[in-house]
Amino acid sequence: MIGIKDIAKIAGVSVSTVSNVLNGRKNVGKATRERILQICAEQGYHPNIMGKNLKTGRKNTIVFNFSEFDRYFYLKIINGVHDYLKDNDYDLIICTDKSSKNFMRSSFASGAITLDRKLSDDFLKSVSGKNFPIILMDRVIDTEYTKSVIVDNYTVMCELVQALVNKGFKRFGFIGGPDYTLDNKERFAGFEDTLKKNNIPFDYKYYFHGNYREESGYQAVKIFILSHSLPEVLVCANDDMAFGAIRALEENNIRVPQDISVTGFDDGDLAEMVGLTTVSIPRYESGYLAAKELLEMIGGAVNAGPFKFSAKINWRGTVR
Amino acid sequence: MIGIKDIAKIAGVSVSTVSNVLNGRKNVGKATRERILQICAEQGYHPNIMGKNLKTGRKNTIVFNFSEFDRYFYLKIINGVHDYLKDNDYDLIICTDKSSKNFMRSSFASGAITLDRKLSDDFLKSVSGKNFPIILMDRVIDTEYTKSVIVDNYTVMCELVQALVNKGFKRFGFIGGPDYTLDNKERFAGFEDTLKKNNIPFDYKYYFHGNYREESGYQAVKIFILSHSLPEVLVCANDDMAFGAIRALEENNIRVPQDISVTGFDDGDLAEMVGLTTVSIPRYESGYLAAKELLEMIGGAVNAGPFKFSAKINWRGTVR
DNA sequence: TTGTACGCGTTATCAG
DNA sequence: CTGATAACGCGTACAA
Numbered sequence A, B: 001m002i003g004i005k006d007i008a009k010i011a012g013v014s015v016s017t018v019s020n021v022l023n024g025r026k027n028v029g030k031a032t033r034e035r036i037l038q039i040c041a042e043q044g045y046h047p048n049i050m051g052k053n054l055k056t057g058r059k060n061t062i063v064f065n066f067s068e069f070d071r072y073f074y075l076k077i078i079n080g081v082h083d084y085l086k087d088n089d090y091d092l093i094i095c096t097d098k099s100s101k102n103f104m105r106s107s108f109a110s111g112a113i114t115l116d117r118k119l120s121d122d123f124l125k126s127v128s129g130k131n132f133p134i135i136l137m138d139r140v141i142d143t144e145y146t147k148s149v150i151v152d153n154y155t156v157m158c159e160l161v162q163a164l165v166n167k168g169f170k171r172f173g174f175i176g177g178p179d180y181t182l183d184n185k186e187r188f189a190g191f192e193d194t195l196k197k198n199n200i201p202f203d204y205k206y207y208f209h210g211n212y213r214e215e216s217g218y219q220a221v222k223i224f225i226l227s228h229s230l231p232e233v234l235v236c237a238n239d240d241m242a243f244g245a246i247r248a249l250e251e252n253n254i255r256v257p258q259d260i261s262v263t264g265f266d267d268g269d270l271a272e273m274v275g276l277t278t279v280s281i282p283r284y285e286s287g288y289l290a291a292k293e294l295l296e297m298i299g300g301a302v303n304a305g306p307f308k309f310s311a312k313i314n315w316r317g318t319v320r
Numbered sequence C: 001t002t003g004t005a006c007g008c009g010t011t012a013t014c015a016g
Numbered sequence D: 001c002t003g004a005t006a007a008c009g010c011g012t013a014c015a016a
Helices: A004-011 A015-022 A030-043 A049-056 A073-087 A097-103 A121-127 A153-166 A182-197 A214-226 A239-251 A269-274 A283-298 B004-011 B015-022 B030-043 B049-056 B073-087 B097-103 B121-127 B153-166 B182-197 B214-226 B239-251 B269-274 B283-298
Strands: A061-066 A091-095 A111-115 A134-136 A146-151 A172-176 A207-209 A233-236 A261-263 A278-280 A307-309 A312-314 B061-066 B091-095 B111-115 B134-136 B146-151 B172-176 B207-209 B233-236 B261-263 B278-280 B307-309 B312-314
Touching (some): A004 A030, A061 A073, A073 A091, A121 A134, A134 A283, A146 A153, A153 A278, A172 A182, A172 A239, A207 A214, A233 A239, A239 A269, A283 A307, B004 B015, B015 B030, B061 B073, B073 B091, B073 B283, B121 B134, B134 B283, B153 B233, B153 B278, B153 B312, B172 B214, B172 B239, B239 B269
Parallel strands (some): A061 A111, A146 A307, A172 A233, B146 B307, B172 B233
Antiparallel strands (some): A278 A312, B278 B312
């Protein structure tokens, strides 16, 4: 590995001179500067970030963390994070659950954005601090150095269900995600509360515990069919389960939306293609915003409570 | 920031004793060991990764690199990489173009898997070496310490086109990706060679230069329509462009597959949903394999030429 | 069993 | 304008 020493030796100068050139200081002669830059380019030299950070204590690296590989919208979030950080001259490294424990440290990075429910609240609390703020995108922990940036699931779900009620639907079904996810809790709460408000009873035989995967939506409908009773409208906690539900319905010659209406949540690329009525979440923007909030906290801003960004309903063909 | 020195001071021992305890060496008395661990826990001490790596060089971290956020299959590849590395007790960190320059170094990681055409051949060559082998998933550079693991685009495209020829198609169109991507070059070569082999002329007015995005497939068809001539079958270099093409066709009341057939390449989740005839690429497996090859190179194996994994045609409804 | 001295790659300080 | 040297936090010989 070629280091600053090697460059200095080749150029016949001292390491300090090379360092000065590399850091754009003005106290180096033009000829020397150019010769050194030339050599660096030729040798493909890049400063060792370890040595650099060790000395300066300054870091400009942010860790993003996730561990589920079948949620494609993560890439959109990462894209938003990436763009904001790039504009502000921060490096982004993305870790999965295992490596997170090693790199989510203030000695390595200056903050983190996390979207990984495998990381425990305790871990996140213990690792966060004044010089290591954390943005949480999958939960709310209200401490001084952690801030949540999450979807306002509840409000939009209330809107969605209210609109369905207004259309005259009475028998509702719900295909939920795992109970321990905040998203599902909020989405179901909005669903349930709105029905209650409209004095529409919800029969829990129409609740299915899914896992956000297509297959579980498929299973849900198969089970509903086996029990010989289908709701009029099936509200799904995400798109993938809605797709699974639709697949099962089609296989059983139950028409969408003539016989049953279906809604999703996410508005991924497939949703538009398939014509699914769903909730559109500004993923890119949420990542961008999360990064912005993080940098502000690094700059000393204090957590002023969770930030909830709003989502929007996209009405398409799967609702009568 | 509390360091090893502080722990040593509090415990009233030397730093090396603390270091020995932390690294599980046997040369420390039981009482001392326990007292030190106790203090570390109390103080919330974690070794500074920078200092640690500077000395030892991380020996079990792999860098994965990408920089395009709208190619969802990247997550599948990453999933495969992640699983193999996890089983072999390596950490994975994912970098984008900018941070790559900092972290793709033997002083930080022990190898890399790259899928980012923003990284130049020269950069990859210069950074690779005996202590830093690189697996390339987007190009072929044949050096001792870089190995390519790529899709065998050519063979499967030949198969696809031959099958289309056998079905009786004569007027072919091609919507390609960027010329500088290996994928597109190979896919087009397979397309062109097979037509030639069958003495079927290819009219270059039916070639459209796209960019792998849905929109460019849409534009391609709009332009074909404006020129008042459509091919019988439209071979697209990836699924997304095929979707765009289909959207434009539908908007113009041109039926797929009755009026025109369409094929894609990738077999993403949408393809199955939409019923697109396309080429299925084992993404997860390719990531898994890339990781396996990398660890073998780290173990001293030499590059024995590019590894091409084969893809498979999935015939669905968009071909007559 | 514990302590000392040194090196890792870099930057900052200060002397020349 | 340039160079020598001391940090930074940690691991590891080797000495005590």
